[in-house]
Amino acid sequence: MKLVIAIIQPYKLEEVKEELYKVDVNLITVSEVLGHGRQKGITEVYRGAKETGNLLRKIRLEIAVNDNFLEPTIKAIIKGAKTGETGDGKIFVLDLKECVRIRTEERGSVAIG
Amino acid sequence: MINQVDTLFVLLSAAFVMLMTPGLAFFYGGMVRRKNILSVLMQCFVALCLLSLQWILFGYSLSFAPGNGFWGGLSWFGLNGVGMQPYPVYSATIPHQAFMFFQMMFAVITPAxxxxxxxxxxxxxAFLVFTLLWATFVYDPLCHLVWGEGGWLKNLGVLDFAGGMVVHTSAGIAALVTAIVIGKRKNLEHTPSPHNLPFVVLGTALLWFGWYGFNAGSALAVNGIAVSAFVITNTAAAAAGLSWAFLEWIRNGKPTVFGMVTGSIAGLATVTPASGFVSPISAIIIGVAASIVCFIAVAVTKPRFGYDDSLDAFGVHGVGGILGTLLTGVLASKIINPAGANGLFYGNPKQLLIQLVGVAVAVSYTFIATFAIYKLVDIFFRMRVSEKDELVGLDLTQHRERAYTIIE
Incomplete structure (x- = not known):
């Protein structure tokens, strides 16, 4: 089992979700986060004064998958989120030790899907 | 003879109506996704700035100067000759500029x-240019037709107390045209659209409050008709809000806040043309009819045709305005307003026919002119933002600002 954590552009969320649905990955957790990458980002202006270098808004996805779903998941995220410009984001893959479905107390692979 | 109480009433009513534009901004702003709320607030407020100036410079003249049957011409350019003396054709007891100012607020909110x-x-x-051209070539001529000295529809005897045709039908039809031509928004399937319903409720409260000035102020004097318009306005809004909630309860299982406030606005828009001519019982009929018809337009017809009138400007204002204008021809009574006319239910079927002609003219002119203006502006400015800008949101891409922070 793996835990996939992806940081993507907020406006790419819908496309990434579409791609994930296509490969039957339906269980995702989404949160809004702030982060700093190489990207300078979109400049904001407050009453005429320019502000840059702020933390940028990103979307963080968490997806727990069985091993055979890992590659399709990664490919789907890339397909939905990639523009080729700085700021597209990153995907992290972690080993997942355990997974418990609270309702049934099932554990392991069966609990993921 | 200037009457000071009338003058005070009309100026205060104008201030009420001014508040409706920011109210509309919150009503609409709460309905959009949060990446776009500032763009909506900005569009409403800039309409207030832009059209205030347009009105002073030439808009008032085009609408109300004694030109021909179809527009006023430029004889009152820059308010030339529009001073502190009353202009009895419109109002015998208040300064001409007070009338001009009251009407300015109508000219502001209609394009908004x-x-x-x-x-x-x-x-x-593109929005700025479109709004300026639309106000000049659609609102101003239509305003002259219905309300202006020598206006063709006015002479025909059409009844439009506070703008069912001039304001709501015209804006609603323009909304339908622009929604169809500009096309659907991206990524609507999965995103919950109203991002802040409390703002929608706040906006409704401001609109409802302002509408007293809109309708009662249109009496242009402190008299029985003004009092009647206050009562009528409130009654229709109440009946419509309540009946929309019940409609949802029956159809969808729960009454929603969003539905109730939408119903209230539909009732207010629908009663606008009738507000100086009908009885309180008629106002209840108008309110209930407004909810039923607008509900069908918003919840049944729109999904079937598939156009994306984002915030139901057509479904609520256009449909409400047309319905109200026609119902005025049915329910108007000379007992309420001797200067008006009797409608179908009071033995004068001809009035309904006149109202129909008025609606037909307003709808067809607005339809054609809006389409032409849209296409013209589209050639020079491209109306729609790029796909990426739309996905990122108009707040950041059009104004480089954001409404909400995540932390702090």
Missing amino acids: LIIGAFAERMKFS
């Missing part, structure tokens, strides 16, 4: 109503 149709996808520069 259309924003609901193309919200979340129109480029700001």
